[in-house]
Amino acid sequence: xxxxxxxxxxxxxxxxxxxxxxxxxxxxxxxxxxxxxxxxxxxxxxxxxxxxxxxxxxxxxxxxxxxxxxxxxxxxxxxxxxxxxxxxxxxxxxxxxxxxxxxxxxxxxxxxxxxxxxxxxxxxxxxxxxxxxxxxxxxxxxxxxxxxxxxxxxxxxxxxxxxxxxxxxxxxxxxxxxxxxxxxxxxxxxxxxxxxxxxxxxxxxxxxxxxxxxxxxxxxxxxxxxxxxxxxxxxxxxxxxxxxxxxxxxxxxxxxxxxxxxxxxxxxxxxxxxxxxxxxxxxxxxxxxxxxxxxxxxxxxxxxxxxxxxxxxxxxxxxxxxxxxxxxxxxxxxxxxxxxxxxxxxxxxxxxxxxxxxxxxxxxxxxxxxxxxxxxxxxxxxxxxxxxxxxxxxxxxxxxxxxxxxxxxxxxxxxxxxxxxxxx
Amino acid sequence: xxxxxxxxxxxxxxxxxxxxxxxxxxxxxxxxxxxxxxxxxxxxxxxxxxxxxxxxxxxxxxxxxxxxxxxxxxxxxxxxxxxxxxxxxxxxxxxxxxxxxxxxxxxxxxxxxxxxxxxxxxxxxxxxxxxxxxxxxxxxxxxxxxxxxxxxxxxxxxxxxxxxxxxxxxxxxxxxxxxxxxxxxxxxxxxxxxxxxxxxxxxxxxxxxxxxxxxxxxxxxxxxxxxxxxxxxxxxxxxxxxxxxxxxxxxxxxxxxxxxxxxxxxxxxxxxxxxxxxxxxxxxxxxxxxxxxxxxxxxxxxxxxxxxxxxxxxxxxxxxxxxxxxxxxxxxxxxxxxxxxxxxxxxxxxxxxxxxxxxxxxxxxxxxxxxxxxxxxxxxxxxxxxxxxxxxxxxxxxxxxxxxxxxxxxxxxxxxxxxxxxxx
Numbered sequence: 001x002x003x004x005x006x007x008x009x010x011x012x013x014x015x016x017x018x019x020x021x022x023x024x025x026x027x028x029x030x031x032x033x034x035x036x037x038x039x040x041x042x043x044x045x046x047x048x049x050x051x052x053x054x055x056x057x058x059x060x061x062x063x064x065x066x067x068x069x070x071x072x073x074x075x076x077x078x079x080x081x082x083x084x085x086x087x088x089x090x091x092x093x094x095x096x097x098x099x100x101x102x103x104x105x106x107x108x109x110x111x112x113x114x115x116x117x118x119x120x121x122x123x124x125x126x127x128x129x130x131x132x133x134x135x136x137x138x139x140x141x142x143x144x145x146x147x148x149x150x151x152x153x154x155x156x157x158x159x160x161x162x163x164x165x166x167x168x169x170x171x172x173x174x175x176x177x178x179x180x181x182x183x184x185x186x187x188x189x190x191x192x193x194x195x196x197x198x199x200x201x202x203x204x205x206x207x208x209x210x211x212x213x214x215x216x217x218x219x220x221x222x223x224x225x226x227x228x229x230x231x232x233x234x235x236x237x238x239x240x241x242x243x244x245x246x247x248x249x250x251x252x253x254x255x256x257x258x259x260x261x262x263x264x265x266x267x268x269x270x271x272x273x274x275x276x277x278x279x280x281x282x283x284x285x286x287x288x289x290x291x292x293x294x295x296x297x298x299x300x301x302x303x304x305x306x307x308x309x310x311x312x313x314x315x316x317x318x319x320x321x322x323x324x325x326x327x328x329x330x331x332x333x334x335x336x337x338x339x340x341x342x343x344x345x346x347x348x349x350x351x352x353x354x355x356x357x358x359x360x361x362x363x364x365x366x367x368x369x370x371x372x373x374x375x376x377x378x379x380x381x382x383x384x385x386x387x388x389x390x391x392x393x394x395x396x397x398x399x400x401x402x403x404x405x406x407x408x409x410x411x412x413x414x415x416x417x418x419x420x421x422x423x424x
Numbered sequence: 425x426x427x428x429x430x431x432x433x434x435x436x437x438x439x440x441x442x443x444x445x446x447x448x449x450x451x452x453x454x455x456x457x458x459x460x461x462x463x464x465x466x467x468x469x470x471x472x473x474x475x476x477x478x479x480x481x482x483x484x485x486x487x488x489x490x491x492x493x494x495x496x497x498x499x500x501x502x503x504x505x506x507x508x509x510x511x512x513x514x515x516x517x518x519x520x521x522x523x524x525x526x527x528x529x530x531x532x533x534x535x536x537x538x539x540x541x542x543x544x545x546x547x548x549x550x551x552x553x554x555x556x557x558x559x560x561x562x563x564x565x566x567x568x569x570x571x572x573x574x575x576x577x578x579x580x581x582x583x584x585x586x587x588x589x590x591x592x593x594x595x596x597x598x599x600x601x602x603x604x605x606x607x608x609x610x611x612x613x614x615x616x617x618x619x620x621x622x623x624x625x626x627x628x629x630x631x632x633x634x635x636x637x638x639x640x641x642x643x644x645x646x647x648x649x650x651x652x653x654x655x656x657x658x659x660x661x662x663x664x665x666x667x668x669x670x671x672x673x674x675x676x677x678x679x680x681x682x683x684x685x686x687x688x689x690x691x692x693x694x695x696x697x698x699x700x701x702x703x704x705x706x707x708x709x710x711x712x713x714x715x716x717x718x719x720x721x722x723x724x725x726x727x728x729x730x731x732x733x734x735x736x737x738x739x740x741x742x743x744x745x746x747x748x749x750x751x752x753x754x755x756x757x758x759x760x761x762x763x764x765x766x767x768x769x770x771x772x773x774x775x776x777x778x779x780x781x782x783x784x785x786x787x788x789x790x791x792x793x794x795x796x797x798x799x800x801x802x803x804x805x806x807x808x809x810x811x812x813x814x815x816x817x818x819x820x821x822x823x824x825x826x827x828x829x830x831x832x833x834x835x836x837x838x839x840x841x842x843x844x845x846x847x848x
Contacts, residue, residue: 203664204661205661205666206665207666237628237629237817238699239646239648239791240627240628240629240814241697248700250700257678258682261675265667272667273663273667276675277662277709277711277713278708285702286699286701286702288699295674298710298711365664366663393712394659
């Protein structure tokens with residue numbers, strides 16, 4: 001059993017937290033921004049210092065590899081992303097990169113024998129905060145290995161043309177070209193060169209903390225569906241139009257939201273989560289009754305049968321009279337099935353957690369991660385680290401140095417178990 | 425009894441509808457835009473053709489005056505605005521200008537004797553669509569005559585610095601300078617030069633149509649209050665945070681909106697209108713529970729005691745538990761008391777409507793108009809013209825040529841009654 005260094009981890013957390021420091025304890029570090037490039041250069045500097053070889057693929061994904069003793073063995077890769085949402089925290093994504101670096105540094109420092117080459121990597125543009133969509137570059141790289149219906153979403157040319165949400169004259173492709181991090185397609189993660197993948201990540205929820213556990217042994221990424229509920233009324237003047245004749249799309253949406261909570265909560269499913277986070281209101285002026293309102297509906301659960309029940313309730317909203325005569329359309333945006341991690345790798349993480357003595361439990365991932373696309377290419381799994389108060393994608397996001405280091409230690413020992421295998 | 429010309433009115437409607445034609449039967453004609461300047465030039469051309477003298481004040485308000493027989497008599501002014509909201513209709517505002525032009529043209533054409541000079545006018549920037557706030561230039565001009573607490577709102581310098589909502593580097597003052605319509609302050613509407621004011625406007629509601637009446641004899645602009653209801657929750661990740669611990673600000677707002685409708689409707693007040701037209705949601709992404717939501721609350725009624733009852737319900741929302749533990753703040757934006765039109769002028773409009781044989785009724789104005797500020801300076805009243813389906817501030821907005829001409833005819837005859845007076 002080997003242990004990573006809390007001191008070294010703390011130094012990394014402090015250093016990387018500077019790149020994009022937004023002044024309130026968190027960061028804004030859009031993919032390929034000057035701040036993200038600082039983080040990439042720091043990664044390169046630290047990895048070259050321990051003798052790792054740096055490769056960059058054609059979408060900017062970075063790979064730092066130290067050789068193993070078996071020249072014919074495939075690489076074991078660990079990684080995550082360095083980009084953040086606007087006013088995000090110091091742990092989401094970057095922890096997986098720092099943990100991977102920490103594993104390589106520990107292996108070198110302690111001279112830990114290993115057969116396979118070990119790679120720490122950075123996926124480009126996981127958040128998609130500046131250039132949508134999220135998980136863009138794991139999507140592009142894993143493209144050829146994905147089922148037909150998902151392929152379209154991450155077409156290389158389309159992704160290069162993705163417009164900046166801050167300046168539509170700038171594209172992801174332009175940012176990539178000017179970043180100095182556009183490499184060669186031959187370096188992409190592929191099953192002929194890579195044996196398996198580990199991603200360490202903060203939990204982003206309160207379950208580990210509530211249960212008093214340090215580490216989550218992740219078994220799957222939850223299946224989900226995402227719909228839009230759209231309401232159509234009539235815009236009239238706030239002062240001149242009698243109440244009984246109004247058809248108010250905002251009222252229709254509010255009634256529907258209350259109905260959804262009532263009906264879905266009555267199903268009594270403990271692990272279900274559903275979210276209505278994005279709204280559109282038109283014309284959205286205080287002197288007009290809204291003629292249009294829509295909101296997103298995102299539901300997640302491991303069991304597709306449960307999701308089917310929830311979807312039935314959502315779809316039933318289309319046939320009701322909301323807001324005194326508004327019409328409602330229920331439109332599918334996308335869905336995904338539950339993605340189960342490789343059982344053998346999950347077992348290695350569980351054993352490593354037991355051996356290192358951290359408190360731990362099995363846990364599902366409710367959020368999407370690059371690992372999810374990666375699992376279409378090679379056996380993949382994830383390790384979760386306790387999040388304070390379950391907060392993430394915001395500046396108060398926090399995980400302790402102890403927990404971050406424990407995540408790296410569990411990953412190191414799980415990797416060493418995988419290292420004994422020729423195939424997973 | 426004199427009548428205006430349907431043929432001439434139709435020609436004006438057709439001509440002015442071209443200035444800013446948005447291609448779907450309506451117009452976008454922001455104040456001082458090239459389209460609005462075309463409308464101003466058309467006004468000038470037509471008024472100069474009948475021998476009217478054109479004056480422009482320091483905020484671009486235009487006055488076209490024909491002399492009366494009494495050299496010492498004050499002017500009687502009629503007018504409204506030529507600017508529109510985005511994708512507005514061909515009647516809101518411009519009808520009042522066309523009706524004023526039509527009155528002057530009829531007086532000249534029929535050689536109608538009158539003692540007072542008669543003025544047709546254009547108020548600048550009534551809608552405030554590009555440069556907020558609404559009713560900007562009637563606000564500036566009537567500044568010195570307004571109660572202390574309203575004065576601050578329309579301070580000249582602040583208004584000149586009002587930023588374009590489309591381009592924050594442009595201000596109203598810059599648009600005014602470059603428009604060629606910045607005149608002299610000495611031409612402003614004032615009580616020493618003007619005796620009284622009439623404004624003809626579309627109803628913007630369905631009441632006249634529902635009652636089968638052509639014309640509304642407006643008696644007041646309804647009192648109103650405008651509040652914001654703000655909800656504070658906690659942003660957490662859509663996939664990772666259990667439902668029982670969530671504090672969803674959008675759900676809190678939806679529950680509150682349903683509660684408000686239930687409680688206020690239970691008061692059973694027939695003429696009350698209230699509107700929640702503007703919303704803000706943060707962070708407004710489908711993968712996050714909203715930590716902030718607010719909406720506007722606008723209520724209008726003639727009786728301040730009724731408004732007080734409604735406000736009590738709105739204020740009570742602050743003390744309730746919405747959305748599983750969100751807090752709610754209820755914040756005053758502004759209010760106004762009911763503004764009653766001059767009783768003598770209202771009587772003239774009523775008599776004129778009776779004499780001209782149009783079907784008519786008393787009606788309140790639910791919307792604000794330049795006439796409202798004007799009434800602080802000189803005796804003022806309004807005439808409403810039937811609106812099809814009560815629609816306005818949208819491209820389907822419509823009033824028939826017959827109704828528009830009837831509005832002008834009623835105004836003409838009411839003006840001739842006022843013309844017999846030395847003071848109102």
